[in-house]
Amino acid sequence: MNTDSIWKEESGKCPVFKPLERDIETEVLIIGGGITGLTIATLLNDAGIHSVLAEASHIGNGTTGMSSCHLTTQIDAQYRKIYKDFGEKITELVARSRAEGIDFIEQLIKSKNINCDFKRVTGYQYADRPEQIADLEAEYRYAGYVDLPVELTDNIDLPFSVTKALKFGNQAVFNAQSFINGLAEHLVNSKCEIFENTRVTDIREDRGIFTVSANGKIIRALKVVMATHIPLFFNVLQTLAFPYMSYVIAATIEGDTPGNLYWDMDEPYHYIRSTEFNGRKYLIVGGADHKVGHVEETSKRFTELESYARKKFNVKSVDFKWSAEFFESADGLPFIGESPFSKKLYVATGFAGDGLVYGPLAALIISDLIQGKTNRYYDAYDSTRITIAASMADFFKENIDNVRSLVADKFGNVSEQSPDHLEPGEGKILNLNGEKVAVAKDANGEVYAVSPVCTHLKCNVHYNNAEQTWDCPCHGSRFSIDGSVVYGPAVDPLEKKEIVVVAEDKK
Ligand code: FES
Numbered sequence: 001m002n003t004d005s006i007w008k009e010e011s012g013k014c015p016v017f018k019p020l021e022r023d024i025e026t027e028v029l030i031i032g033g034g035i036t037g038l039t040i041a042t043l044l045n046d047a048g049i050h051s052v053l054a055e056a057s058h059i060g061n062g063t064t065g066m067s068s069c070h071l072t073t074q075i076d077a078q079y080r081k082i083y084k085d086f087g088e089k090i091t092e093l094v095a096r097s098r099a100e101g102i103d104f105i106e107q108l109i110k111s112k113n114i115n116c117d118f119k120r121v122t123g124y125q126y127a128d129r130p131e132q133i134a135d136l137e138a139e140y141r142y143a144g145y146v147d148l149p150v151e152l153t154d155n156i157d158l159p160f161s162v163t164k165a166l167k168f169g170n171q172a173v174f175n176a177q178s179f180i181n182g183l184a185e186h187l188v189n190s191k192c193e194i195f196e197n198t199r200v201t202d203i204r205e206d207r208g209i210f211t212v213s214a215n216g217k218i219i220r221a222l223k224v225v226m227a228t229h230i231p232l233f234f235n236v237l238q239t240l241a242f243p244y245m246s247y248v249i250a251a252t253i254e255g256d257t258p259g260n261l262y263w264d265m266d267e268p269y270h271y272i273r274s275t276e277f278n279g280r281k282y283l284i285v286g287g288a289d290h291k292v293g294h295v296e297e298t299s300k301r302f303t304e305l306e307s308y309a310r311k312k313f314n315v316k317s318v319d320f321k322w323s324a325e326f327f328e329s330a331d332g333l334p335f336i337g338e339s340p341f342s343k344k345l346y347v348a349t350g351f352a353g354d355g356l357v358y359g360p361l362a363a364l365i366i367s368d369l370i371q372g373k374t375n376r377y378y379d380a381y382d383s384t385r386i387t388i389a390a391s392m393a394d395f396f397k398e399n400i401d402n403v404r405s406l407v408a409d410k411f412g413n414v415s416e417q418s419p420d421h422l423e424p425g426e427g428k429i430l431n432l433n434g435e436k437v438a439v440a441k442d443a444n445g446e447v448y449a450v451s452p453v454c455t456h457l458k459c460n461v462h463y464n465n466a467e468q469t470w471d472c473p474c475h476g477s478r479f480s481i482d483g484s485v486v487y488g489p490a491v492d493p494l495e496k497k498e499i500v501v502v503a504e505d506k507k
Helices: 008-013 035-046 079-111 130-145 176-187 299-312 352-370 388-411
Strands: 024-031 051-054 119-127 150-153 164-173 192-195 200-206 209-214 217-226 241-253 261-263 271-277 280-291 315-329 335-339 342-349 427-432 435-441 447-450 462-464 469-471 478-480 485-487
Touching (some): 008 176, 024 035, 024 192, 035 176, 035 192, 079 130, 079 164, 079 176, 079 352, 119 130, 130 150, 130 164, 176 192, 200 342, 217 352, 299 315, 315 352, 335 352, 342 352, 427 462
Parallel strands (some): 024 051, 024 217, 051 192, 119 261, 217 342
Antiparallel strands (some): 119 164, 150 164, 200 209, 209 217, 241 280, 261 271, 271 280, 435 447, 462 469, 478 485
């Protein structure tokens, strides 16, 4: 199955940067070449500050290039929850910062002259069933309290009827991969040196200087930004932000694709939007989220989305399918700012499904902090906050879930089956001579065997059959079937294992 996003082709238009091949010194090291890292690099460059950006793979290869490219003022956690947990002042800051975050992206696109199909649209959150109306009306009241331009309506430009909808003005869509391609182009020959295929594997701080290892070389920096979705290595924020996968399909339909943004009130919710690509119009349907590593038959999530799309639209063909990882915080707001461990180490995590808005917003906040300026939105996202009441339920649920998964994986029985029985695309934890081994067969029939023990904090990985990766249920690290790291917080590959596989013709 092709699991590249519809925007992925654009990544071929991004400038290519060499891996780090020498020791280097800089004021600021930015780890991660997604929308957060590239926007911070741009702001620091514009302020005349030297930085180095280290991307483990390629620019946009993580969640940015696999998103669904919409920008909304509505938040995943819902304003009624944030208002009740944080009060009016913080909720106002969240609402205003999100609107200004979208404005900031628009201004950056104009000032850097980036061609990325940015367009203002309307957003509709809709109730499908009468029992959802009370929550929709509550959301209308709370969003209204903080002056968001919202209205309740029965009119929505979808080809199926909905019970009621909440209309959000001044939302937007764009091509996030083209956006960061444009930022990267502006950073060629600038005060920011970008290195791709440069994985950070160690970081130490001593007397105000960071010594960072990557590709066997050393980067010395006065400040470090982890623009990696979740901080790498061990960080207390990994117990407060939890990894989820989300799924997207792009389909061709009979008739016109809808022109705005739409999302329902299911749990997890579905969203609908449209895009044009290579002269063809596509309907995009996303959702079907689940916690990373807790579902193995992940390809069924695409089937679920397809049947949702077919119920609502006259679908001719499903042409693209992809998924992406994101992190949800325990209290519903991201953590942006100084790491709880160091005032010179900056983090940005817990964006939920709103990373394209929060990424540039985090860049604004962190670049201000680096320059010693105050940022009026810092209080809303303070990365050192402790919100016991707002966090407690999710904190316990998610962390107990991790412990349960760890115990079940360590002591549970696994298949005694031989690796010869695996089908192409299949992966299993097998008991081979008394040892648990993660064995997977690629599409060409080649078998890979690795240790199932995650190199982050030793939970056992689970197979993800849609992406053909080994995913860790504890903090979201993901590994390809040969064991190499796809997503952190782990930085080291799964240990390779030698196993005997009987060739097909000898069976
Ligand atoms: Fe933490 Fe695997 S990601 S143990």
